[in-house]
Amino acid sequence: TVLAMVMVWWFSLRPSNDRKWLPDVDRTASVEVDGDRVTLHNVRNFEYRTETDYTPRWETRTVDLSKLTGIDMAINYWGSPYMAHPVVSFQFSDSPPVCFSIETRKEQGESYSAIGGIYRQYELIYIVADERDVIRVRTNYRKGEDIYLYRLRITPEHARGRFMEYVTAVNELHARPRWYNAITTNCTTSIRTQHHARKRQPWDWRILVNGKADEMLYQQGAFHTGGLPFAELKKRSLVNDAARAADADPDFSARIRANGPSFLESSR
Numbered sequence: 037t038v039l040a041m042v043m044v045w046w047f048s049l050r051p052s053n054d055r056k057w058l059p060d061v062d063r064t065a066s067v068e069v070d071g072d073r074v075t076l077h078n079v080r081n082f083e084y085r086t087e088t089d090y091t092p093r094w095e096t097r098t099v100d101l102s103k104l105t106g107i108d109m110a111i112n113y114w115g116s117p118y119m120a121h122p123v124v125s126f127q128f129s130d131s132p133p134v135c136f137s138i139e140t141r142k143e144q145g146e147s148y149s150a151i152g153g154i155y156r157q158y159e160l161i162y163i164v165a166d167e168r169d170v171i172r173v174r175t176n177y178r179k180g181e182d183i184y185l186y187r188l189r190i191t192p193e194h195a196r197g198r199f200m201e202y203v204t205a206v207n208e209l210h211a212r213p214r215w216y217n218a219i220t221t222n223c224t225t226s227i228r229t230q231h232h233a234r235k236r237q238p239w240d241w242r243i244l245v246n247g248k249a250d251e252m253l254y255q256q257g258a259f260h261t262g263g264l265p266f267a268e269l270k271k272r273s274l275v276n277d278a279a280r281a282a283d284a285d286p287d288f289s290a291r292i293r294a295n296g297p298s299f300l301e302s303s304r
Contacts, residue, residue, distance in 0.1 A: 049156045051213035059092050061141045065164040066210040067203045072101040074203065076134065081166040087177040095166075103130045106302070107188045107195050108293075110135075110275075111250050112174050114181045118247040121223050123170055123183075126199050133289055135170045136202050137163040138223040140216045153218030160216040160226070162206045168288045175279035184250060184273045187260045187298035201230045224249060262297030272297050 053064060063078040075098045083091040110123040125133045140148060141161035152158060163170060174181045190198070205226070214221065221229075224246040228236060237256060242248040253259055254266045261269050275292040282291035293299040 049215075051156075051159045051215050053159070053210075053213045055159075056144045058142050058144055058146070060090075061139065061161050061163070062092070063094055064210045065162060065206050067206050069200075069203060074099050074101060074199075076164055079134070079164050079166065081169050082173070084169075084173055084177050087173065087179075097131075097134070099128055099131055099134060101196055101199065103128045104192055104195050104199060105129050106192065107190055107198060108133070108298075109186050109188060109250075109253070110171055111184045111186070111247075112181060113184075113247060114178070116247060118245050120247040120249065122227065122246065122249065124198075124202070124227065125167060125171075126195065133167050135163075135165045135167055136206075137165060137170050138226045139163055150218060153216060153222075156215045156217075158216040160209060160214045160221055162202070162209055164206065167292075168284065171275075171292070172279055172283070172288065175276045176283060183275050183279065184270055185275045185292060185296060185298070186250060186253070186269075186273055187296075187302045188253075188258055189260055198231070205230045219244070260298040260302040262301040264297055269297055 060080070060082065063080075065076060065078045067077070068075040075096065077096050079095045079097050081093050081095050083093060104126060106127045108125040108127060110125060112121040112123060113119075114121075121137070121139075123135050123137045125135045127133050139161050140153065140158035142148065142158060146158075149157070171183055171185075175183050216222065219225070224243055228243060240252050242252040250259075250270065251266055254261065254269065259269070264272070273296055275296070278292045278294065279288070282288045285291060
């Protein structure tokens, strides 16, 4: 039957790391670990002039896990309050933050479609990036996008565990490509599934309707809140204006946190 033929074709599709990719997803990251010393290859730190006009810059960075202090979470919106994109940013006392953004790896001439995101159209990619790239491109260069930035309540020990989960996922994907799936393997569910099953929070509908993920995390007590109700915390956690003012400043990361209630509380 036609359905059987379609199913055979669909299951025969294989993900690949060898295609003509868009420049911003052209390289996959990889990581080497030697005790506390971690070397990250292909860290994206592009020099943007507009969203589509930029100078590619892929870097190698080394961080010291003994200097890892915590995790911040950026929630990115571009229209609907129900759909968003998380960017997880690991904080170090002696070096710039390291961000992880789980995305579709699009080929040249390809654009995103929700249907394609279910039916094996896109490979999955973990972008490892500087905040001046992965946050600033969304606040300063893409039209109609907002970033809300929160600090998680987490110990350095647990932050280290979460960092190593990303390291494992990055290296596995570098060696063996996988399909992105808009439901099962997306920017938010992938964060959950890379965490050991016994350590996961109970399933919550806001993991899929991820524009509400920050509300979920607030209710779970995951954020430094400054004692604010959620609506006020969120309002004051918008960093677009600060990011535009900071732009390419080397102190970009400090400036976008300067007045955020999450960061004022955690520094006390």
